[in-house]
Amino acid sequence: MKCVEILLICGVLLLGTAIWPGSVRGAEAESASFAAVLLEEGDYFRCITEYRREIFLSPEDPGNSLRWYRIGKAYLLAGRYNEALKVFGDTKLYLGDEMRWKDRFLYRKGLTFLIAGTQKLARQEFERLGRTDTFLTAVGEDRLELA
Numbered sequence: 001m002k003c004v005e006i007l008l009i010c011g012v013l014l015l016g017t018a019i020w021p022g023s024v025r026g027a028e029a030e031s032a033s034f035a036a037v038l039l040e041e042g043d044y045f046r047c048i049t050e051y052r053r054e055i056f057l058s059p060e061d062p063g064n065s066l067r068w069y070r071i072g073k074a075y076l077l078a079g080r081y082n083e084a085l086k087v088f089g090d091t092k093l094y095l096g097d098e099m100r101w102k103d104r105f106l107y108r109k110g111l112t113f114l115i116a117g118t119q120k121l122a123r124q125e126f127e128r129l130g131r132t133d134t135f136l137t138a139v140g141e142d143r144l145e146l147a
Contacts, residue, residue, distance in 0.1 A: 036070075055068070091106075
């Protein structure tokens, strides 16, 4: 019975260190990579849930623009164009962050219109986007994101 108690205490201590890492950022980094893995595996809706959980846990995190961007990307890849357009069209998701996010979101919005078969709306979005100074940077970064 003593041996079982010692093993139980060791297990609780190990579990405690796994649940309570040195910092909250460590836990966020683990879940962020988990959400990214879900996205790569094509488990889009679990990925969306995981990113939304991260946003809920730290609403003021500057990395939330990237999380919203990836949520929109997951909706797009899942064929849920209306939801993707809502994410990419919502300016509150990236304002206050670097302005490059605006172009990345607008580019994805145009891409969503194009994939959904609404070429006229896609063309209008791309024309509007082409007038911004940071467009080429945003498209280049998006190309890296797709890889």
